[in-house]
Amino acid sequence: xxxEMIPEFMKLDQIPVDYVQQLETDLLEPVVQLEGSATREGxxxxxxxxxxxxxxxxxxxxxxxxxxxxxxxAAFLPQNIGIGxxxxxxxxxxxxxxxxxxxxxxxxxxxxxxxIDNEYQRNREQYVTGRCINHGFIxxxxxxxxxxxxxxxxGLDNGREYDAINLKQLPFAAMSSDAVNESPTYSIDxxxxxxxxxxxxxxxxxxxxxxTIELTWSRxxxxxxxxxxxxxxxxxxxxxxxxELKFAADxxxxxxTDEMARYAAANPVMEFNFPDYRxxxxxxxxxxxxxxxxxxxxxxxxxxxxxLTVFSPLKSFGPAEETILNNYxxxxxxxxxxxxxxxxxxxLRYNDRxxxxxxxxxxxxxxxxxxxxxxxPFVTREEFSDENLGLxxxxxxxxxxxxxxxxxxxxxxxxxxxxxxGRVGQRGxxxxxxxxxxxxxxxxxxxxxxxxxxxxxSNGLFEIFNI
Numbered sequence: 001x002x003x004e005m006i007p008e009f010m011k012l013d014q015i016p017v018d019y020v021q022q023l024e025t026d027l028l029e030p031v032v033q034l035e036g037s038a039t040r041e042g043x044x045x046x047x048x049x050x051x052x053x054x055x056x057x058x059x060x061x062x063x064x065x066x067x068x069x070x071x072x073x074a075a076f077l078p079q080n081i082g083i084g085x086x087x088x089x090x091x092x093x094x095x096x097x098x099x100x101x102x103x104x105x106x107x108x109x110x111x112x113x114x115x116i117d118n119e120y121q122r123n124r125e126q127y128v129t130g131r132c133i134n135h136g137f138i139x140x141x142x143x144x145x146x147x148x149x150x151x152x153x154x155g156l157d158n159g160r161e162y163d164a165i166n167l168k169q170l171p172f173a174a175m176s177s178d179a180v181n182e183s184p185t186y187s188i189d190x191x192x193x194x195x196x197x198x199x200x201x202x203x204x205x206x207x208x209x210x211x212t213i214e215l216t217w218s219r220x221x222x223x224x225x226x227x228x229x230x231x232x233x234x235x236x237x238x239x240x241x242x243x244e245l246k247f248a249a250d251x252x253x254x255x256x257t258d259e260m261a262r263y264a265a266a267n268p269v270m271e272f273n274f275p276d277y278r279x280x281x282x283x284x285x286x287x288x289x290x291x292x293x294x295x296x297x298x299x300x301x302x303x304x305x306x307x308l309t310v311f312s313p314l315k316s317f318g319p320a321e322e323t324i325l326n327n328y329x330x331x332x333x334x335x336x337x338x339x340x341x342x343x344x345x346x347x348l349r350y351n352d353r354x355x356x357x358x359x360x361x362x363x364x365x366x367x368x369x370x371x372x373x374x375x376x377p378f379v380t381r382e383e384f385s386d387e388n389l390g391l392x393x394x395x396x397x398x399x400x401x402x403x404x405x406x407x408x409x410x411x412x413x414x415x416x417x418x419x420x421x422g423r424v425g426q427r428g429x430x431x432x433x434x435x436x437x438x439x440x441x442x443x444x445x446x447x448x449x450x451x452x453x454x455x456x457x458s459n460g461l462f463e464i465f466n467i
Contacts, residue, residue: 019254019255019259020254020255020256021252021253021254022252022253023055023250023251023252023253024051024052024250024251024253025248025249025250025251026049026248026249026251027246027247027248028046028047028048028246028247028248028249029245029246030044030045030046030245030247031045031046031047032044032045033045033240033242033245034217035217035220035239035240036217036218036219036220037219037220037237038219038220038221038222038235038237039219040219041088041216041217041218041219042216042217042220042240043214043215043216043217044214044215044216044217044245045212045213045214045215046212046213046247046249047210047211047212048204048210048211048212048213048249049204049249049251050204050205050207050208050210050211051204051205051251052204052205052251052252052253052260053201053202053203053204053205053251053252053253053254054190054197054201054202054204054211054249054250054251054252055190055201055249055250055251055252056190056191056197056198056200056201057189057190057191057250058189058190058247058248058249058250059187059188059189059190059247059248060187060188060190060193060215060246060247060248061185061186061187061244061245061246061247061248062083062086062185062186062187062188062240062241062244062245063183063184063185063186063240063241063244063245064086064175064183064224064225064238064239064240064241065180065183065238065239065240065241066175066176066177066179066180066183066238067177067233067236067237067238074169074174074175074176074228074397075174075175075176075225075226075227075228075238075321076169076173076174076175076225076226076227076228076397077130077131077173077186077225077226078225078226078324078325078326078328079131079132079133079156079226079324079325079396080110080113080114080131080133080325080328080411080412081106081109081110081113081131081328082113082125082126082129082130082131082132082186083129083130083186083187083188084105084106084109084110084113084129084131084188084192085106085218085223085224085225085326085328086217086218086224086240087105087106087109087188087193087215087216087217087218088103088104088105088106088215088216088217088218088223089101089102089103089104089105089215089216090102090105090193090194090213090214090215090216091213091214091215092193092194092211092212092213092214093211093212093213093214094207094209094210094211094462095209095210095461095462096209097209097462097463097464098464099194099455099462099464100194100196100274100276101276102193102194102276102277102279103279103281104279104281104446105193106218106328107310107312107328107330107446107448108277108279108308108448109192110310110328110329110330111308111310111330111374111414111416111448112192112195113131113133114133114377114378114379114412114414115374115375115376115377115378116131116378117378118133118134118135118378119134121133121134121378122134122157122158122159126158126170126173127172128186128187129186129187129188129189130173130184130186132156132158133156133378133379134156134157134158135154135155135156135157135380136154136155136156136157137151137153137154138151138152138153138154138155138162138392138394139151140162140165153390153391153392153393153394153402154380154390154391154392155167155391155392155394155396155401156324156396156401156408158170162394165393165394165395166394166395166396166397166398167394167395167396167397168396168397169397172184175225175238177236183241185241185244187248193213193215195275195277196274196275196276199274200272200274201252203263203264203270203457204251205260205264206264206267206270206457206460207457207460207461207462208459208460208461209460209461209462213247217240220237220238220239221234221235221236221237221238222234222315222320222321222326222327223315223320223326223327224238224326225238225321225326226321226322226323226324226325226326226397226399227321227322228397228398228399229322229395229397229398229399230398234321234322268458268459269456269457269458269459270456270457270458271454271455271456271457272454272455273452273453273454273455273467274452274453274454274455275305275450275451275452275453276450276451276452276453277448277449277450277451278298278299278448278449278451279446279447279448279449280295280297280298280446280447280449281444281445281446281447282295282444282445283314283442283443283444283445284311284442284443284444284445285442285443286442286443289311289433289434289435289436289443290434290435290436291434292345292432292433292434293432293433293434294430294431294432295430295431295433295445295447296427296428296429296430296431297428297429297430297431297447297449298428298429298449299424299428299429299449299451300424300425300426300427300428301423301424301425301426301466302423302424302449302451302452302466302467303423303424303451303452303466303467304419304423304424304429304449304450304451305418305419305450305451305452306373306374306416306417306418306419306449306450307348307415307416307417307419307429307431307447307448307449307450308373308374308414308415308416308447308448308450309414309415309416309431309433309445309446309447309448310330310331310413310414310415310445310446311330311331311413311435311443311444311445311446312327312328312329312330312331312443312444312446313327313329313331313442313443313444314442314443314444315327322399322406323399323405323406323407324396324397324399324401324406324407324408325408325411329411330411330412330413330414331410331411331413331443332344332384332385332386332410332411332412332413333385333386333410333413333435333436334386334404334410334436335386335387335410339389341363341385341386341387342386342435342436343361343434343435343436344360344361344363344366344433344434344435344436345359345360345361345432345433345434345435346359346360346361346366346415346432346433346434347359347360347432348417348419348429348430348431348432349429349430349432350419350421350424350425350427350428350429350430351421351422351424351425352425352427353421354432355417355419355420355421359432363385363387366385366415367384367385369415369416369417369418370414370415370416372418373416373417373418374414374416377412377414379412382402382408382409382410383408383409383410383411383412384410384412384413385410385413386404386409386410386413391407391408391409415433429449431447433445451466451467452466452467453465453466453467454466454467
């Protein structure tokens with residue numbers, strides 16, 4: 001076979017030749033592991049070996065040690081992001097070059113997790129990652145009698161029956177202080193940490209520099225778990241089980257003879273484009289949102305494909321553990337006492353033009369823009385924009401599901417826009433937003449800008465450029 005006939009191994013696509021494929025898995029220990037504390041984030045680093053192609057679905061395994069507080073309370077993971085609540089930021093380095101880095105990774109993961117269909121979350125994700133936003137009809141709650149045919153509301157469904165008006169997590173998932181050694185171990189996919197790996201796999205054997213994965217852990221208190229209603233200790237620490245912390249690195253080898261060596265010889269210089277995410281974060285007050293704000297979120301002279309914006313309560317607003325989603329919420333405008341949805345006005349300005357000829361004010365149009373920019377979110381209308389009624393008054397681990405503070409109402413609201421005006425000019429992108437909000441007094445506004453970058457692998461060394 002000539003060198004020209006060797007297919008492209010880096011792109012995750014069908015290979016037009018029937019090749020022998022071998023898979024080798026290394027279970028790696030962290031070379032650096034700092035737990036952190038209640039007031040400080042921790043750190044972790046893994047080093048990969050320079051061999052084969054790195055499989056994009058390599059896994060990070062992690063488990064939490066429940067705090068021994070004596071009351072037997074069983075903590076649970078935020079139902080929308082699961083064990084992803086542990087990771088504050090993720091960085092992939094090749095030598096001293098940062099190939100991919102995402103800050104406040106949990107909140108981007110929150111947006112992406114809403115696009116996983118409900119049945120998949122119930123049947124797989126709740127066992128693998130701890131995520132389970134799956135819906136089912138509720139035939140009994142505190143306001144209706146038990147009925148086999150009439151469902152007045154809907155709520156979370158993890159495969160377990162409601163106990164009166166309360167749904168509990170599955171027994172395997174309970175992180176109980178009475179059974180510290182039985183805490184479950186979950187996994188995080190490498191392509192979830194670094195989204196560009198969903199379309200590419202790295203030829204580690206062609207790279208001469210060390211490849212490292214650096215993670216920043218969230219704080220041990222408040223940021224990692226949710227607590228059931230009644231008797232929970234909001235000051236208890238939930239630490240990472242060092243004996244369970246592993247990275248399963250899968251290395252792929254193609255061909256039965258020297259195909260990979262000839263592939264490297266035929267491609268001494270390789271380039272590929274990939275998306276990266278840059279975070280712009282601001283604190284905004286309730287009064288400022290009511291009056292309308294304009295924020296410059298940067299990205300000057302870059303090719304930005306989309307902007308994702310969410311509002312989450314400041315972590316100082318109440319114990320985040322006393323909710324179903326912890327602080328990983330995307331708050332919508334709240335409806336008033338007459339069940340009328342709140343107002344919002346949204347637009348983006350760059351290159352001296354607005355993305356939309358008139359500000360978006362219709363919540364259905366905003367949802368449509370979200371679908372065009374990302375894909376269909378598998379959440380209900382009430383969970384997305386706090387419109388309509390339907391969420392049950394029944395509870396999950398004692399937390400009322402239709403509560404606007406601790407439940408699911410209006411907690412998946414994302415302003416997503418695919419940009420159409422070309423490369424961003426020197427003034428960057430301006431976000432124009434006005435919204436009436438009622439939860440708390442201050443929010444953190446996070447805007448994730450997806451922009452394109454180029455990676456060049458030349459003679460074993462990586463170079464990174466912005467397109």
